Amino acid sequence: MTIHPRFEPITGRYLTLQIGGRANRIYIEEAGQGQPVICFHTAGADNRQWRHILNDGELTANYRFIAPDLPWHGKSLPPDGFEEEEYLLTTETYVETVLKLVEALGLDTPIYAGCSMGGRIALQLALNHPAPFKGFIAIEASDFQPAWYDIDWFHRPDAHGGEMGAALVSANIAPQSPAPDRWSTQWMFMQSGPGVFRGDLNFYTRDDSLVGQLGGIDTSQTPVHIMVGDYDMTCTPEDAERTAATIPGATLAVMKGIGHFPMSENPATFRPHFIEALAKMG
Amino acid sequence: MKDQYTPNLAAQFTRMGQALAEKPHLARLGALFSETVLIEVDGQEYYLTFHRGALERVTEGPSRQTPWRFALRVDAEALKKFWAPIPEPRFHDIFGFVKTGRGRLDGDILALVKNLRFFKEFMALGRITVTA
16 A cells, blocks of 8 residues: 655644643644633553544534643653652642643643543543533543552563563453554553653552542533443442442443553554544533 | 363463464563462462473472462362453453452462563463454
């Protein structure tokens, strides 16, 4: 097959934000026009997980998708002084990052979409900071997941944390997802900075503050739609169902034949489910 | 209890070793992997000895004298599901055995994790060499 060179419609820019009192240079990709949708990647990866949605001409005709790399991830640098600190992401830092991005970009009632730890933060925002948002798409999301692995495996001087992390998260990828998409999904983990996956998992596997609290979400004001792949072993369908059952008015979609990274591991299977999710945001 | 599937496992692991030899990328990934792995299926022990990413020999137990670096213990039905062409959810990865309580990993888990892609891809070779 002959490939004709062409630019994708995605554009990338850098924005420096004050987060936790420090300057953070953040890389942001976007495409489309209309209703803004701010999209967050999983632990240990970056905004390339969203590239298929940002390249979807039918969707970008009506939606403006904005996909940042969190600080320390992808093309966003860690803040000055990182070389002597231990990266440990917290719920508070993640929430502050999202809220400051929405404000700095001047987004008018964006839809929030996030996967895995980004899905957990969707629930935090829906509970504690719903006002700036139109609704929440919480992908592979639950109230809490304890670790079924030792997070310290992924940051050691005697082994490559990225390669080990990729080999571990492959457990969460459906075997029928296309090989190029499975491997490009794992590549992001292989590339992630030393200790970043471990630092992301710090809050994801330890902060259980949402347990028992999600009944306080008002889905009549901001809808919450939870999506989960049946091959996800980290956030299982049972975990997502348990979580959705505690949120009055929340909706749930179990996606067959897909795992923990649906946007990038199998874009064609994910697409109709994501269109359904966008429609539920009103 | 053994079913009709388990008596062929030593031959199955040997065939997987032959398939491994035809995968140059696994020879590269396993270049530093020279260990004996215990795979225990319904209580039957199989000691798989690897040398620099090649499967040198498969020895059936029981044995109290064979040192091993890490062990994968699983029931035969779960392993059979793992080797299905398209395994069902939870049976598609060796960690699924642990997550579902159908198996366990013991020993030097860090040695496994350091060689995780190699070992997982070796185990998945059973999907193309399994006998009906």
